[in-house]
Amino acid sequence: MKAVHTIEEVREQVREWKKQGLKVGLVPTMGALHAGHLSLIKKSVETCNRTVVSVFVNPIQFCPGEDLDKYPRTFEKDCETAKIADLIFAPSPKEMYGEGHILSNDFLTYVIPPYFYTDKLCGKSRVGHFDGVCTVVNKLFNIVQPDFAFFGEKDRQQLIIIKKMVKDLNIPIEIVGCPIVREESGLALSSRNSYLTPEQKQDALALSKILFNIQNCYKKGITDISALKETAYAFLNKNHDLEYLEFRDEEDLEEKTIADDRTIVFIALRLGNVRLIDNVSLKG
């Protein structure tokens, strides 16, 4: 496994692989790799002949006041975690956006996903976040030109928006969604879990407990969304600041009036300054 930092280097390597007729997979990440990322890398290694992992903390997807500066950066450890991949692409912000663009987004061409997909769930409190995600993912797609790209279902709204972008813009890449990896406790793995105190980590279990309890109630035949939402309160205490608990369609994010097999239940809550998200498909 080799690490490169320039667009030219990654392009040269991928060109070489393509000449040999090899299928290339891309796993885009912001680093701080954990077992969730490793599952994406493994899936790519299984599916493709060569795997590129990008490690780039993308400044333009952070909103003002978010954790861009303190976002965990663990490059050496990431190289170790990703060692089954063939190439790590870890560009600098300057390599990706040029000198002038780092501080001023006014001079950058953006890929803006449809408002209907971004005015809800995480997009509601993180205005512009998905514009930053789609822009960088598009750039990574153009730089690496993979055949497949792998994204976690943990960021389900992101996955749905990226699939929509790929369809709308006829991008010739197959998007593969991979299941959430959880600790034994049920807590979904996230780079942001490293911000949690031991007490907050206990409180964080509420997310998966709420979701799995709702899934169980649905399996027992409850489809009334207000009734399903009500069940969440048993798991919440004064430390939980619930941002949303919503029932939406797995493909277009339309709000559900009645729970069905196409329903994804999305949750976001804050514990102190840490914002956590999780989701579950009702069909299990």
Ligand code: PAF
């Ligand atoms: O999911 C992430 O880590 C990021 O949003 C992504 C897709 C790597 C784009 O920066």
